[in-house]
Amino acid sequence: MxxxxxxxxxxxxxxxxxxxxxxxxxxxxxxxxxxxxxxxxxxxxxxxxxxxxxxxxxxxxxxxxxxxxxxxxxxxxxxxxxxxxxxxxxxxxxxxxxxxxxxxxxxxxxxxxxxxxxxxxxxxxxxxxxxxxxxxxxxxxxxxxxxxxxxxxxxxxxxxxxxxxxxxxxxxxxxxxxxxxxxxxxxxxxxxxxxxxxxxxxxxxxxxxxxxxxxxxxxxxxxxxxxxxxxxxxxxxxxxxxxxxxxxxxxxxxxxxxxxxxxxxxxxxxxxxxxxxxQCKPAKPLPADLEEFVQSSGNHGVIIMSLGTLIAQLPQDVTEDIAAAFAQLPQKVIWRYTGPRPVTLGNNTLLVDWLPQNDLLGHPQITVFVAHGGTNGVQEAIYHGVPILGVPLVFDQPDNLFRMEAKGTAKIVDIATLDRTVFLEALKEVLHNPSYKENMQRLSKLHHDQPMxxxxxxxxxxxxxxxxxxxxxxxxQSFRMSWIEYHTIDVILTLMATLFIFAFLFLYVIRYLFRV
Amino acid sequence: MxxxxxxxxxxxxxxxxxxxxxxxxxxxxxxxxxxxxxxxxxxxxxxxxxxxxxxxxxxxxxxxxxxxxxxxxxxxxxxxxxxxxxxxxxxxxxxxxxxxxxxxxxxxxxxxxxxxxxxxxxxxxxxxxxxxxxxxxxxxxxxxxxxxxxxxxxxxxxxxxxxxxxxxxxxxxxxxxxxxxxxxxxxxxxxxxxxxxxxxxxxxxxxxxxxxxxxxxxxxxxxxxxxxxxxxxxxxxxxxxxxxxxxxxxxxxxxxxxxxxxxxxxxxxxxxxxxxxxQCKPAKPLPADLEEFVQSSGNHGVIIMSLGTLIAQLPQDVTEDIAAAFAQLPQKVIWRYTGPRPVTLGNNTLLVDWLPQNDLLGHPQITVFVAHGGTNGVQEAIYHGVPILGVPLVFDQPDNLFRMEAKGTAKIVDIATLDRTVFLEALKEVLHNPSYKENMQRLSKLHHDQPMxxxxxxxxxxxxxxxxxxxxxxxxQSFRMSWIEYHTIDVILTLMATLFIFAFLFLYVIRYLFRV
Structure with a gap:
């Protein structure tokens, strides 16, 4: 079906x-x-x-x-x-x-x-x-x-x-x-x-x-x-x-x-x-040189990393740690990065000014998306079913990635504690624990299963x-009501007061009758 | 568009x-x-x-x-x-x-x-x-x-x-x-x-x-x-x-x-x-004899009346009043009715055991639908854009018709006060005041304007x-919460109590300092 x-x-x-x-x-x-x-x-x-x-x-x-x-x-x-x-x-x-x-x-x-x-x-x-x-x-x-x-x-x-x-x-x-x-x-x-x-x-x-x-x-x-x-x-x-x-x-x-x-x-x-x-679309073929690089990863697959529209660069020490972690992996890495070339950069890592993110995410060889957690990127990852290693930076990014982590489709690295060991361990976890990919692909299937x-x-x-x-x-147009009206507080208080008055009158009459 | x-x-x-x-x-x-x-x-x-x-x-x-x-x-x-x-x-x-x-x-x-x-x-x-x-x-x-x-x-x-x-x-x-x-x-x-x-x-x-x-x-x-x-x-x-x-x-x-x-x-x-x-569908052609009857109405158009699946018959006095009212109109009437033939029945009124309701409502010559206000019938009237004269009887019918009346697409006759004059006046109102038809056709247009x-x-x-x-x-699964949890009452009370304790301590310290 x-x-x-x-x-x-x-x-x-x-x-x-x-x-x-x-x-x-x-x-x-x-x-x-x-x-x-x-x-x-x-x-x-x-x-x-x-x-x-x-x-x-x-x-x-x-x-x-x-x-x-x-x-x-x-x-x-x-x-x-x-x-x-x-x-x-x-x-x-x-x-x-x-x-x-x-x-x-x-x-x-x-x-x-x-x-x-x-x-x-x-x-x-x-x-x-x-x-x-x-x-x-x-x-x-x-x-x-x-x-x-x-x-x-x-x-x-x-x-x-x-x-x-x-x-x-x-x-x-x-x-x-x-x-x-x-x-x-x-x-x-x-x-x-x-x-x-x-x-x-x-x-x-x-x-x-x-x-x-x-x-x-x-x-x-x-x-x-x-x-x-x-x-x-x-x-x-x-x-x-x-x-x-x-x-x-x-x-x-x-x-x-x-x-x-x-x-x-x-x-x-x-x-x-x-x-x-x-905004998501099926992937188009990659440019020839990028496709060649991706294919050179063999069975290990490719990691891509991008921090979105606004942030092309992280503090230099973080960058060096991330590059060093990447260098220790058998996977290939494509990294959108515009700063000075990290000293620790490995041969497996390709730095690019810009990457065709949607086409890469839709490529069967991509295994993990290292992302900052902007809404666009997260939704492209859901669309293509690629698990996320999240490095949330600002605004709604921590919360977006938290949602993905709660659904078992992402792991989050805190930039406050990020060093090469922490980053490498987290990356290995997403690479080798199959649940991240399975959960993301389940989510992807649900996302695609819409009538329109x-x-x-x-x-x-x-x-x-x-x-x-x-x-x-x-x-x-309920927002035109006052807070008290919207929450029916005026009616509830009126009904309670009415009830109270009736109860009071009832007791008063009873007491009067007893006295008589 | x-x-x-x-x-x-x-x-x-x-x-x-x-x-x-x-x-x-x-x-x-x-x-x-x-x-x-x-x-x-x-x-x-x-x-x-x-x-x-x-x-x-x-x-x-x-x-x-x-x-x-x-x-x-x-x-x-x-x-x-x-x-x-x-x-x-x-x-x-x-x-x-x-x-x-x-x-x-x-x-x-x-x-x-x-x-x-x-x-x-x-x-x-x-x-x-x-x-x-x-x-x-x-x-x-x-x-x-x-x-x-x-x-x-x-x-x-x-x-x-x-x-x-x-x-x-x-x-x-x-x-x-x-x-x-x-x-x-x-x-x-x-x-x-x-x-x-x-x-x-x-x-x-x-x-x-x-x-x-x-x-x-x-x-x-x-x-x-x-x-x-x-x-x-x-x-x-x-x-x-x-x-x-x-x-x-x-x-x-x-x-x-x-x-x-x-x-x-x-x-x-x-x-x-x-x-x-x-459940609504475009109208199919009517059976030949029914089509002939509808066409015989000329420019006056046809009124149809049906009281739904469960109620084929009203009290006899009501039936006589309705029949008498119909008899005074130049329109033709098709009435789903299975009881004894009313004495007051006019020549313009055709009694039938069953009527192809959807096909009739979709016929361009139908001007008014006299209905009891069951959900099915009301929605068929919206689908085909036919204004309603409502005779609500039981269950949700009064409320369904009230909704239509509030939207200007129906007029309601109360069965408690229904007689031939009341019924006739109400019917004339829906026939001759164009707003009922206009409002119903506007509603019908909105109903059809869906992506699917x-x-x-x-x-x-x-x-x-x-x-x-x-x-x-x-x-x-929020319904699994208790009423108090669902409405956040426990949290609100806790926060208020905390605030109260802090305010109390604060005032206590102030008082103590003043004394010293």
Whole structure:
């Protein structure tokens, strides 16, 4: 009982046929998130839609000119640029390397809080400049876009969709309020681990305490950082009746960049559409020289290592330790690395500036993926069924890899304690204990066993919103209630008070009757 | 931007190809629920699966012999049979006709409670007979079924799946605990209307009080009726460690017989698959005589009336009033009716024993559907975009029709106040106010705008469970927690106590220092 190969192809043909061209306004987030958004843009473009991308003038990834889209450039002079980000990553890595003291935890939190503050302020300044530029706004209004496609980790998309009264679709894993689900789906803290807490859906009492504390801390960060910035922006531009968080919870469809091979089972909402792994594709043949190198590994197989879009280089001592560990293995290694050549580098290790990660992961000779745990890389590993040796560095990476470790598909090495022995032992464990590969291939099978390819599903729902001018029938507006109403506290207190009064009157009457 | 017609066909071809034959054990509920289950059985049969149906010896709908399935007949002598049900419906109709006093409400509740009691006891007696019959159990075990497909409004399916250790798929709208979602999905009573409360997802304070009261009443009924019956059965056969409600909440996939054109938006779970309208099909041509009658209506169009599987006849005075109202209209009427011919019947009204409901609803000349509000009929009306004049009688019918009325697609006539004037005015309203048709056609368009046909989706997930021996990655086991754990009450109290102790110590130290 297996689905046949031409299923996906036929489905694409089905969906392609009979859909006219729509106008899509894309509000992306720069950096690694743009890599994801571009996959959707490519697909929308190939299906005949006209895509326009809003970009900041100092964007470091989003090009002004592309065959895939038109762009509108908003002048931006804010400090949240590539250089800022590079320096931040350097500081974060340094702190992570120092260990897990409370002091380093506080330093990390401080850096992240300041990053979000800078990012949100920068975004709101850009939005301010945009809304005040009557010409840009009019030019956008004149086009009459069918949908705004936005990444809600940046705050601008929801504001623009509201201003222009256009339906809104999110390409989301993170929002300005944290993980996407927490903004609109009930998330009981008893079995929904808060991202960052490194917990599963089965928690002991103490783990549930940790989960609640992590949630409170996230909520506190939000209240201190994001809330004032967005609230004052909305107050200034839309008046006191418009609440920013409602604007963004109001999105028609949430295209969620994960699924339940990655996530633990948890409540969801009718307008959440899972598209985890939508960026993955079957492997194409490797370039001839790379294929030759891979084949030269014989029966031992090949290890690949890459630390994602943002981090091409680790501290030099870590690099030397990793190179030395690799050198002791009979496997071949392909390592995406751009720093100075490590002294300890073995003959079995090939350093490259860039590697065709998807094609390599899909190559049958690849045995282990040494990864930092970015969502994209983890999902490509699931797609191709390759077990992971994780070296989590910053942001959501520790939590992503924790999920994989909990599912038996990855082993984690802590960069604070990483040396050549630790790294080598961990690598050998993933290479020689077959359970990692078996678990990952089981997960991969489940991921592929879907009625529809995630990318096709995502585009179907973007087109649905265009066809139907939104998706209000899938969207609850319960977030407009107060906290007390939402949790039925007013009703419960009223019923209890009523019960109490009746009981009191009853007893009073009884006592009176007895006296008489 | 519309999907093309061959999409569904191609999809069926895609799914058909490459799936081997599986073995499905079906545990249905008799009556109108069997009509639904049979649609799934037909589809599974046509895709090459072997289906076996468990039936009671005194079943009134489920035939022993069929080209679609093999059957296993369990001896049953319980009183919950066709005659019991016919008498019950008669009593319920009589009470409904008498009006809406608290007394009649209590009578209705009593009848329903006694019905469930009888139904559950009957089912558990049958299960007892089955589990004690070593021969039947062994013959079922020998077949090594891939999946149990059960209707959880009857309690037997989950017990059988547990006993035989076979994955479990539910075809569900109701469970022994009430509406399906309430058993596994978070259902905040602030915006999720409890079925029977006749409320929407937007409630005033008093409506929320009503919602909570209805919920408590439903819960009380469950605790008094279903709980003792199932708990004592499980205790006897599986020991004290097995909780019946966990067994049934543990189902791999919940194929839900509704969707969000019918339901209001509400939280859901990853293993809930919506298949509302899965039984609907494009209309086939009508028999020649019926087509001729329909065409004779000219521009006025045709009204059809049917009260579903169970109720072929209303009290005679109601029937006369309805017939008299029909007689005053220029439209033609096709009425499924098996009682004595009403004296007031007009020439424009055709009485039939049975009508091809789906083919009529899909006929362009049909203008209004006079219906009792069973789920099947309402979903066929949504599928074909025909507005409803509702005459709700018993069970979930008032609530189903309330949903349609709230969405502007139906008008409800109360059988307690129904006379020829009331009925005629209501019918004219649906005929002449275009909003009913417009709203229903909008709903119909949304219902059809899905990436996959509901029946294909349902069968995909049944086959998924067969391929993967269940779907544990989509299923939370949070229901195994205690109520206090689930709601994080223990953690909240602990944190508050800790905070209190620290505050106390702090103040104590301060006071001490001041004194010194």
């Amino acid at each position: 297996h689905r046949s190969a031409p299923f996906g192809l036929l489905l694409v043909l089905c969906i392609l046929s009979g859909i006219d061209s729509g106008k899509v306004l894309v509000f992306p987030l720069d950096g690694s998130h743009w890599v994801n958004m571009k996959v959707l843009i490519e697909e929308l473009h190939s299906r005949g839609h006209n895509v326009t991308v809003l970009r900041a003038s100092n964007s470091w990834y989003i090009k002004e000119e592309s065959p895939l889209y038109n762009s509108i450039t908003i002048p931006n002079t804010g400090g949240f640029d590539e250089e800022f980000f590079g320096l931040l990553i350097g500081r974060l890595l340094k702190i992570r390397r120092e260990g897990h003291s409370i002091w380093s935890r506080l330093q990390l939190d401080y850096e992240i809080i300041m990053m979000f503050k800078s990012m949100h302020e920068d975004m709101m300044q850009m939005m301010e400049r945009m809304l005040e530029d009557k010409e840009i706004i009019k030019s956008i209004q004149d086009v009459q876009y069918d949908v705004v496609l936005a990444d809600p980790a940046a705050g601008g998309g929801a504001i623009l969709a509201y201003k222009l009264n256009i339906p809104l679709v999110f390409n989301v894993r993170w929002t300005i309020q944290g993980e996407g689900h927490f903004a609109i789906a009930p998330s009981p803290l008893s079995y929904v681990p808060v991202p960052g807490a490194e917990l599963t859906d089965k928690m002991s009492f103490l783990q549930r305490v940790k989960n609640v504390m992590t949630y409170l801390f996230t909520w506190f960060q939000l209240a201190v950082i994001a809330d004032p910035i967005f609230t004052s922006f909305c107050l200034k531009h839309f008046g006191p009746s418009v609440n920013y968080f409602s604007l963004f919870q109001d999105a028609d469809i949430w295209l969620m960049r994960n699924d339940f091979t990655f996530e633990f089972p948890r409540p969801t909402m009718p307008n959440i559409v899972y598209m985890g792994g939508f 390819k995630p990318l096709d599903r995502a585009v179907f729902w973007i087109e649905f919103v265009m066809r139907n001018r939104g998706a209000p029938h899938l969207r609850t | 519309h999907r093309s017609a061959p999409f569904g066909l191609l999809l069926v071809l895609c799914i058909l190809s490459g799936i081997d034959s599986g073995k499905v054990l079906v545990f249905p509920l008799d009556g109108s629920h069997w009509v639904n289950m049979k649609v799934l059985i037909e589809e599974l049969h046509s895709r090459g699966h072997n289906v076996t149906v468990l039936r009671a010896s005194n079943s009134w709908y489920i035939k022993e012999e069929s080209p679609l399935y093999n059957s296993i007949t369990i001896p049953n002598t319980g009183g919950f049979d066709e005659e019991f049900f016919g008498l019950l419906i008669g009593r319920l109709l009589k009470i409904r006709r008498e009006g809406h006093s608290i007394w009649s409400r209590l009578q209705l509740d009593y009848e329903i409670i006694m019905m469930f009691k009888s139904m559950h006891e009957d089912m558990m007696q049958m299960m007892e007979r089955m589990l004690e019959d070593k021969e039947i159990i062994k013959s079922i075990q020998d077949v090594q079924y891939d999946v149990v497909l059960a209707d959880p409004a009857a309690g037997g399916g989950a017990i059988l799946a547990y006993k035989l250790n076979i994955p479990l798929v539910f075809n569900v709208r109701w469970t022994i605990q009430g509406e399906g979602h309430f058993a596994i999905a978070p259902s905040p009573l602030s915006y999720v209307p409890v079925p029977g409360a006749e409320l929407t997802d937007k409630m005033s304070f008093l409506q929320r009080v009503k919602n909570v009261m209805t919920y408590l009443f439903t819960w009380f009924q469950l605790a008094v009726i279903a709980d003792p019956i199932f708990t004592s059965f499980c205790l006897k056969h599986f020991g004290p460690s097995v909780n019946y409600f966990s067994l049934f909440q543990d189902a791999d996939i919940w194929l839900m017989r509704n969707d969000f054109t019918f339901e209001f938006p509400r939280p859901t779970m990853p293993n809930i698959v919506y298949m509302g309208g899965f 046909k509901p029946l294909d989706r349902a069968v995909f997930w049944i086959e998924f469970v067969m391929r993967n021996r269940g779907a544990p990655h989509l299923r939370t």
